Amino acid sequence: MSLLVLAAESVPEVSFTRDANWFLENVWIVPLLPALSFLGILFFGKRLPRGGAELGIAALGLAFLFAVVANIAWFDHRDNYDYRDAEPATELDHSAGVGDTVLDIDGESDTVVLAAAEESEGGEEAHPAVAVLKGRTWFENGGVAFAVGTLLDGSSVMMLFVVTLISLLVHVYSTDYVKGDVRFTHFFAFLSLFSSSMLFFVLSRSTIQLITAWELVGVCSFVLIGHWWEEKPNSDAALKAFLTNRVGDIGLLVGMIILFFAAGNTFDIVTINEKAVAGEISQTALTWAAISLTAAVMSKSGQFILHTWLPDAMAGPTPVSALIHAATMVVAGVFMIARLYPVFYEGFGIADNSVNGLAVIGAVTVVFGGLLAFVQDDIKKVLAYSTVSQLGYMVLALGVGAYTAALFHLFTHAFFKAGLFLGSGSVAHSVHSFDMKKDMGGMRKFLPTPFITFLICSISLAGVFPLAGFWSKDEILVGTGGLGVGADKANGSYHLMLIMGLVGAALTGAYMTRCIYLTFFGEFRGHGHPHESGRAITVPLIILSVFAVGAGFLNLPPGFLAGSAEEPTGWQERFGHFVEPAAAYFPPIGHAVPSWGLAIIASIIGLAGPAVAYWYYFVKVDGLAKQTGEKLTELPNGITSRNAWAGAGHAVLVNKYYLDHLYNDVIVAGVKGPLARVAYWFNQNVLDGVVDGAADGAVRSGRFVYDNIDQKVVDGAVNGSGFLSSQSGQGLRRMQTGKVQQYAALLFAGATILAGIFIVVI
Amino acid sequence: MMLNQFLLLAAALFCIGVYGVLTRRNGVLVLMSVELILNAVNINLVAFGAFRDNVMGDVFAVFVIAVAAAEVGVGLALVLLMYRNRRSIDFTEVDALKG
Amino acid sequence: MSALLAQVVPFERPPIDWHAVAPELVLLGFGALLTTIDVVLLERGRKFTAPLAGVALLATMIPIITLAVDGADRTLFNGAYVVDNFALIMKAVFLLSGYVVVLLSTNYIAEGDYWENEYYGMLISSILGMVVMASARDLITIFVALELLSIPAYLMATWRKRDLKSNEAGLKYYLMGVFASAVMLYGMSLLYGESGTTILADIGPVLGAQADSSTITSLAIVFVVAGFAFKVSAVPFHTWAPDTYEGAPTPVTAFLAVASKAAGFVALVQLIFVGFWGRGDVYEPLMWVLAAASMTVGNLIALRQTNMVRLMAYSGIASAGYIMAPLAVAGVSADVADEALRAVVTYLVIYAAMNLGVFAVIMAVARKTRSAEITSYAGLFGYAPGLTIAMTVFLMSLAGIPPLGGWWAKFAVFKALASANTAWGWALAVVAAVNSVIALYYYLSVLRTMWADEAPDGDVAPIRVPAALVTALALTGIATLAFGVYPPLVNDVADVSLLGVGG
Amino acid sequence: MSAAALVLAETGDRLTRAEFDIPENVAFAIIAGLMLFSAVKMVTTSNVVHAALYLVIVLAGVAALFILVGSDFVGATQILVYIGAIVVLFLFGIMLTRARLGDDETVESERRTMGVVVGLLLFVVMAFALIDGYENTEIVFSEPNPVAYEPQSHQIDDLPTPVVDALGIVGPSSDEVLIDTPEFESLPPELQRRVPGAEVFGNNKEIADSIFSQYIVAFEAVSVLLLAALIGAVVVARKE
DSSP states (O other), X not given: OHHHHHHHHHSOOOOOOSOOOHHHHTTTHHHHHHHHHHHHHHHHGGGSTTTTHHHHHHHHHHHHHHHHHHHHHHHHHHHHOOGGGXXXXXXXXXXXXXXXXXXXXXXXXXXXXXXXXXXXXXXXXXXXXXXXXXXXXXXXXXXXXXXXEEEEOHHHHHHHHHHHHHHHHHXXXXXXXXXXXXXXXXXXXXXXXXXXXXXXXXXXXXHHHHHHHHHHHHHHHHHHHTTTTTSHHHHHHHHHHHHHHHHHHHHHHHHHHHHHHHTTSOOBHHHHHHHHHTTOSOHHHHHHHHHHHHHHHHHHTTOTTSOTHHHHGGGSOHHHHHHHHHTSTHHHHXXXXXXXXXXXXXXXXXXGOSOOHHHHHHHHHHHHHHHHHTTOOBHHHHHHHHHXXXXXXXXXXXXXXXXXXXXXXXXXXHHHHHHHHHHHHHHHHHHTOOBHHHHOSOHHHHOHHHHHHHHXXXXXXXXXXXXXXXXXXXXXXXXXXXXXXXXXXXXXXOHHHHHHHHHHHHHHHHHHHHHHHHHHSSOOOSSSOOOOOOHHHHHHHXXXXXXXXXXXXXXXXXXXXXXXXXXXXXXXXXXHHHHOXXXXXXXXXXXXXXXXXXXXXXXXXXXXXXXXXXXXXXXXXXXXXXXXXXXXXXXXXXXGGHHHXXXXXXXXXXXXXXXXXXXXXXXXTGGGHHHHHHHHHHIIIIIHHHHHHHHHHHHHHHHHIIIIIIIIIIHHHHHHHHHHHHHHHHHHHTTOOSOHHHHXXXXXXXXXXXXXXXXXXX | XXXXXHHHHHXXXXXXXXXXXXXXOBHHHHHHHHHHHHHHXXXXXXXXXXXXXXXXXXXXXXXXXXXXXXXXXHHHXXXXXXXHHHSOOBGXXXXXXXX | OHHXXXXXXXXXOOOOOTXXXXXXXXXXXXXHHHHHHHHHHGGGGHHHHHHHHHHHHHHHHHHHHHXXXXXXXXXXXXXXXXXXXXXXXXXXXXXXXXXXXXXHHHHHHHHTTOOHHHHHHHHHHHHHHHHHHHHBOBHHHHXXXXXXXXXXXXXXXXXXXXXXXHHXXXXXXXXXXXXXXHHHHHHXXXXXXXXXXXXXXXXXXXXXXXXXXXXXXXXXXXXXXHHHHHHTTOTTSOTHHHHHHHHSOHHHHHHIIIIXXXXXXXXXXXXXXXXXXXXXXXXXXXXXXXXXXXXXXXXXXXXXXXXXXXXXXXXXXXXXXXXXXXXXXXXXXXXXXXXXXXXXXXXXXXXXXXXXXXXXXXXXXXXXXXXXXXGGXXXXXXXXXXXXXXXXXHHHHHHTOTTSHHHHHHHHHHHHXXXXXXXXXXXXXXXXXXXXXXXXXXXXXXXXXXXXXXXXXXXXXXXXXXXHHHHHHHHHHHHHXXXXXXXXXXHHHHOOOOTTTTO | OHXXXXXXXXXXXXXXXXXXXXXXXXXXXXXXXXXHHHHHHHHHOSOHHHHHHHHHHHHHHHHHHHHHTTOHHHHHHIIIIIIXXXXXXXXXXXXXXXXOSSSOOOOOHHHHHHHHHXXXXXXXHHHHHHHHHHTTOBOOOOOOOOEEOOOEEEEGGGSOHHHHHHHTXXXXXXXXXXXXXXXXXHSOHHHHTTSTTOEXXXXXXXXXXXXXXXXXXXXXXXXXXXXXXXXXXXXXXXXX
């Protein structure tokens, strides 16, 4: 770590140039396009043949193309930019530090490319890391310049790709999904604004811009969650989402103000980061700023205990949920940490700590969210809690210093979670309900395409090799550096986080298995005849599942297939190389070395969860259902009644099913008899108990947590504080008696008592 | 003479005025009590003026007297209007607006 | 000693900088013209009065602009009257919000057949008082300006003479106002006694040089602040505000909620930054208590309101808390004082725009529903989408959602509190933060009623909004948006300092 | 403050009001006692007209105090405006609202308790601050200073000894000396007024001068205020 710092100091830290790629310089066009489409749809949408949807799709399409080109340009920029070629910008003030110069005093728009040399650990040739900064002084006030502009580096250019792609697909999907809605045009207008705000957010250069975009994202989500506002639960949910977010926003505001003063009156993100890295900001200020900002992340990114709005937000239309959960809104919190990573890194002492606020919150959220997903009957709520859990992974990763892993998981998660949401939407669309137990079941027959894509995305989410989720989750687990994994422990050893992460992995597979069984297998329990969705719905699903399969290969761990840990080649660490800034505004984080052992163990644990769930649902529940001919969704009785059932009905019913198989086995291959008998005994007496117990236990603990902690304590606290303030408002209201002389008494007494206190005390 | 002779007398008048303001139901009496308070202030101002040996206190007192005249005029107009609307000048009855 | 000169030197008029007092004179001239027209033309003059009042207020802006362009600080009458940037900006705020109030009043007063000529005469006198207040740096001038702006306002609040509620509103406002000014006067008399002068710039050094334990000064500061805390409706001196707001004619309510409150703050700021400067040990904790109490009590009671105007009254009480908050840390250092002053001015300017906007919508809706109950706003989106969107913008701005003006106002307050970097400053920031969440809740409830509920009785006839109200809505709406989108508009004007800061 | 008093006392032969302390204090005690009694009666009597008369006594007492401390102008204004106009207004108010004479109202004990508690609390706070702040502070009355004087000759006999000493006049006591303006001005204020022929004013001139210079804006504002209050009160109070 110190080596890195030294290396960075040994070469000229900063140089400036004016020759960045045109697409990188003018990336502000990307958020502008959907913003224009918002206005266009708002004013002309109703008069267009497709109610404005075409405008939104066209804008997002263009933005997507722009983002793709910008990504390609970034590859080139990132790899081939040589600070030695850069001409110093002589007209800029050299006395200013890195990033200061971008506050164009003259108000002219310049592009300033900021570079610092990175010396990789292997001692190979220095890779310059550059961020393309472009800005304009918005206004100056009290000697402080408020700059607006774009800060483009690997992470933001990656986000551009994700946001525009997901948003484009959601737009396309929505043309079918909300067809015929009363506020069709309105919906598309805000979908565009939502995307625009998020794009604006990821490109923000100053903290002021960041806050504005953050709030805009919040307002758009409020409008979209409450899209069907005529029903009270929907507008309640929107209100709750907004209010909960507001709590965090205050944290954001306070954190940014602390940083503003601590970093010497600047809103510039790069400057703040640099000063944080260079140790020019006091530790206290950084810690408090990090804590305040963590509050913001907790509300925005649905971290325990401010996550309660997220499941409620399912009241919005499904495409909105997909957008919120995959690309916008909830990842804003994670991205904000990444943007101001030095603040968190130094503020929480991530490098030399083994427990910090961020990591703990993330770890708790991973397990907590996973457990909650078990007991939801609403398919979207399963996915919502799953998002909570996965966001926990991202925050955990950032908390343990695995920066790349966090962004990589954000990247892969965006695809499979969007795929899952849109898939659930297509199922729900055909049965007009989100209730898995009441109205779904056996959907694979009716909806083959959504079934396949849902399955692929689920497997990816569960982290099964070699789908996208495997790679990103594995990287996070390695990044914890816990229990001796990851050779370079530059970021401390987070044993607890590793364990929680593994538990979460097992839970993820399990609840998704349950969800798939309840939705797609068994007998159809709903009414009517579900029908396959149209092309506008299936095509986005297919595209997303392709990404869900393949996105992981963008960041193969070094040493995989070819090369070695020291010399990654080809696709190895491509993503990390792409997003991780190696510059003075980024902390010198260590990189964990992947471990085959951990990957295998994690895979086993990760598969154990689904295996248990598979056993429970596909084998036992399904078997029982077939046996009795009932439409079962759970075993009629869990482990509680197992003792009474040991030799009776349940056992008989289940056992008979297996006996048939076993007898066949015995007959077909008689030699296997004894083995089978041993296996059978083992099955009946050990495995069955363990499996049943595990599945039942998970469900029960999930139910307990949901009922007692989530609904009663957390939600109760949130609602209770509202109730309490409302009640105290009522009490205070009684002071207002309407009698003028009592008012006068209050006036005189108030003045007297205040005066008395001040006379005596001061 | 002691400065506090005047100031304490003024304080007492002030508090008697406050008592009147808080307890009288008759609107005109409340306004009279207000005059008591304002006169207490004037005693303060003039006493301080003598103590500080400049005329600012006296000038201030003259302005207070002038403004008090305007205030009384307006106050009596309001009380009169109240009487016309309600046939009563009992301030304790005025409590339609509350909460 | 000056007395010696007096014997030989006959009275000579002190030199008067006519340019400096030109705004007051222009306003005074128009006010006299208005009264003369009333006396000469009687009823025939009615149609001229509203436009003339509007012209009067806009014409007064001209000398203010010339003074601003000139830029020099002017001190008159031994420092009793000062024309500096702060004064000019606040005068502009008073005049422009007065102009919007004229727009709001035009149809209301004419259609209600109220005493129109006299009404605008009252309005102009009151605004004249405010304009004087912005420059007054002397206890006597502040007192007289306060009375000049208050007494016509008492009368305006009761202008709907036959309405018992209006009557009650005026009476309560008057009584509480008189009590508060009595308390304030007592405090002023003590200030004069302590320092021997009424000029704030001379009082400052005297108080600053005192020992920390001057009980008289503590009593004086608390009493004087209490008088103005009444004016800005800070808890516990707020009780009049909800009742008066509800009962008074709505344009008058708007006037009280914006201009009158701003005038109170102007006086408070002048007193604190010039007169009490150096006694931060007294006014800082005092402001802290008042700010925290106002925010909390105002917001909590607002949660339970069913009447829109009362809701705005409590929201205004809470806002008063926000505006006072920076004053609670103003004495930490000169830099923080600058920051606090900027925050107060920024908040006042933006608050004027958005609050007047809310009242414009309330008046427009009341033209149809004849009610200010929140339930009567149900389904507004269905038949008056324009008004609904305008109200959404104003309420969101009040709640502090970017990129609307109100957000900058809140931001300035937080920034000022943070810049002090004291434990008390941070604590107040936390109180303000919690409160801004509570505030959002009731604003959103109103919005939900407007957007989501069904119109009562299914009455969806559109609202016809007269031109004057449309103008008012447009002005305030554009200002609210512009302040948020392009903050330099307000930041540049708010970049002021007071003459005489630091004694 | 006592330091300031000492300095003044050292200036020597000077007729201050302090020398008349005893009669003035007696007068003060009588006036103050009467005022307090009347004030208490005013806020407690059940007869509204009596209350107005008690108010007159208080107001007259205030005027007397003003004159006692040498603020003749304010005292005169007090009598003219308060007793001459405001009390009359009150009486009109009482008549117009036809308040019953006699047992006008009863004060409930709850309200009385509230009033007593707040009033006493207020008095304790004020008195504590005043006693703490101005304990033993004396008002040192200086004579009203403005003096008008035309240069003229005087018999030395007619001149007070301090003046003779101060001007350093020597000569037979029957001689006439001319005291011109520069000489007159060189005298300390308390001696000036003892020069025969010097006219002494109250502080009226000073009050007038400062109202029309330093407080001119306030003065103009008050004029607008009175007009506005007049018009507004007429609108509100008149019948329609």
